[in-house]
Amino acid sequence: MKTHYINTPLKLKDITSMRTGDRVFITGTVYAMRDEAHKRFIYKIIKDEPLPFELKGQIIYYTGPAPAPEGKPIGSAGPTSSYRMDTYTPQLLEKGLKATIGKGPRDKSVVESMVRRRAVYLVAVGGAAVVISRSVKSSEVIAFEELGHEAVRKLEVENFPCIVANDIYGNDIFTEGVEKWKK
Amino acid sequence: MRREIKSREVTAAVKKLCMDANYFVGEDLKDSIRKFSEIEESETGKEILSVILENYDLAAKERMAVCQDTGVAVLFVRIGQDVHITGGNFYEALNEGVRQGYSEGCLRKSLIKDPVFKRINTKDNTPAVIHTRIVSGKKLEITMMPKGSGAENMSEVRMLRASDGLKEIKKFVLEKVVLGGGKPCPPIIVGIGVGGNLERSAILSKIALLRDIGKPSTDRNWAKVESDILEDINRTGIGPQGLGGNVTALAVHILVEPCHIACLPVAVNIQCHANRHRTVTL
Numbered sequence: 001m002k003t004h005y006i007n008t009p010l011k012l013k014d015i016t017s018m019r020t021g022d023r024v025f026i027t028g029t030v031y032a033m034r035d036e037a038h039k040r041f042i043y044k045i046i047k048d049e050p051l052p053f054e055l056k057g058q059i060i061y062y063t064g065p066a067p068a069p070e071g072k073p074i075g076s077a078g079p080t081s082s083y084r085m086d087t088y089t090p091q092l093l094e095k096g097l098k099a100t101i102g103k104g105p106r107d108k109s110v111v112e113s114m115v116r117r118r119a120v121y122l123v124a125v126g127g128a129a130v131v132i133s134r135s136v137k138s139s140e141v142i143a144f145e146e147l148g149h150e151a152v153r154k155l156e157v158e159n160f161p162c163i164v165a166n167d168i169y170g171n172d173i174f175t176e177g178v179e180k181w182k183k
Numbered sequence: 184m185r186r187e188i189k190s191r192e193v194t195a196a197v198k199k200l201c202m203d204a205n206y207f208v209g210e211d212l213k214d215s216i217r218k219f220s221e222i223e224e225s226e227t228g229k230e231i232l233s234v235i236l237e238n239y240d241l242a243a244k245e246r247m248a249v250c251q252d253t254g255v256a257v258l259f260v261r262i263g264q265d266v267h268i269t270g271g272n273f274y275e276a277l278n279e280g281v282r283q284g285y286s287e288g289c290l291r292k293s294l295i296k297d298p299v300f301k302r303i304n305t306k307d308n309t310p311a312v313i314h315t316r317i318v319s320g321k322k323l324e325i326t327m328m329p330k331g332s333g334a335e336n337m338s339e340v341r342m343l344r345a346s347d348g349l350k351e352i353k354k355f356v357l358e359k360v361v362l363g364g365g366k367p368c369p370p371i372i373v374g375i376g377v378g379g380n381l382e383r384s385a386i387l388s389k390i391a392l393l394r395d396i397g398k399p400s401t402d403r404n405w406a407k408v409e410s411d412i413l414e415d416i417n418r419t420g421i422g423p424q425g426l427g428g429n430v431t432a433l434a435v436h437i438l439v440e441p442c443h444i445a446c447l448p449v450a451v452n453i454q455c456h457a458n459r460h461r462t463v464t465l
Contacts, residue, residue, distance in 0.1 A: 001226075021227065064251060064252075064291065065291070066247070066248045066291040067289045067291065069245075075247065076242070076247050076248040076249070076250060076251040076291075078250055078251050078252075080251075080252070081333050081366050103333075103365070103424065104366040104368075105366070125424060126250075126333065126368035126455070127235060127238065127249065127250045127368050127456055127457045129247075129248065130241045130247045130248075148304055149293075165426075173427070174365055174427075178364070178419070178420040178425070178427050179427075180420065180427050181225060181420035181427045181428050182418070182420030
């Protein structure tokens with residue numbers, strides 16, 4: 001198990017060196033978005049319209065943060081369940097998205113697509129929303145403001161803590177972890 | 184003797200409850216996670232449990248929501264039959280408390296007007312889901328439970344055959360836990376309602392989540408079932424956050440009520456580790 005300190009945007013060597021179970025601390029930009037924003041991205045891709053940000057080399061974090069208390073850049077901001085984004089993820093990977101952060105397992109189609117597109121899936125600890133919010137230094141809504149906590153946010157993060165769940169070699173922490181500890 | 188309680192006192196109490204329930208978890212939960220940290224053998228699992236504990240402490244210190252999913256506001260109300268609410272409608276007073284608590288407490292507003300046709304946020308996290316019970320006396324007791332969707336989505340009510348018995352109940356619960364895997368944010372707490380009818384079993388399964396974590400059922404037979412199911416769940420290997428380990432659940436709580444001779448309603452309400460609830464008595 002290795003620990004990686006990486007800066008965004010992700011480079012190919014960052015991704016090839018990651019293995020399932022490794023710890024990753026991200027510094028730089030990650031984009032926060034969830035269900036409805038994903039749906040709108042797909043509509044835009046179908047209609048060949050420009051996206052709110054260029055996906056190439058980027059990281060999407062599945063979260064809908066709580067409102068920011070006074071003096072803080074963001075409120076509680078833990079990961080939401082990733083499986084709800086499974087239908088949309090392969091199309092975003094095709095556009096060059098390199099990593100997603102969430103919680104819980106992904107569909108087989110997403111896992112396969114990640115191997116093909118050389119992208120990784122990272123997990124953050126669900127329900128550790130305050131701990132995680134501390135690594136967010138700034139937050140700016142960049143699209144779909146009317147969606148409230150579901151709007152797309154550009155987050156600047158410092159040492160954002162995650163664990164590699166799916167690497168580009170087809171390993172999956174969920175199936176392997178459970179197999180290992182099953183009695 | 185009738186006792187008057189003003190609706191604005193109800194609102195103020197619920198407002199505070201919403202904030203406190205989202206910022207502070209119970210000592211029973213922290214004790215349970217500490218206890219299970221010693222049992223967990225997976226290094227990643229241990230690390231996750233320690234982050235979870237750190238998060239509870241930090242949330243309380245900063246007065247921030249333990250989890251960004253501050254849920255649907257579920258209110259369990261036990262109102263004494265000698266209580267008279269004055270100065271406004273009781274349910275409106277409860278909802279006004281939720282409105283104020285969620286807006287002033289920096290809690291996320293997660294409700295939409297219509298699940299299919301009008302997916303527009305109600306903007307104040309109302310309406311609350313309110314369960315009212317009329318009891319003897321002149322007290323008003325309100326319990327607030329912010330119920331997030333991650334674990335709620337893994338829950339189910341099933342009408343088993345009356346002849347199915349314990350074996351099928353256990354099978355159903357295990358099926359739900361295994362199917363949920365890492366999705367409901369394990370380690371989980373499993374609330375189970377057995378009996379009543381369709382809707383009553385669901386309510387029982389939710390009330391079961393309010394019991395102090397790990398406190399066994401007062402019925403000896405069912406207490407044994409609880410510990411057996413817990414053991415089975417913790418053999419599945421799912422572990423903290425589903426990444427593998429031997430701590431998948433902290434507790435199984437079962438509540439039982441009489442039911443029709445031809446029925447066996449069983450509800451499984453899955454709760455994430457952030458088992459938040461708070462009670463006030465007026």
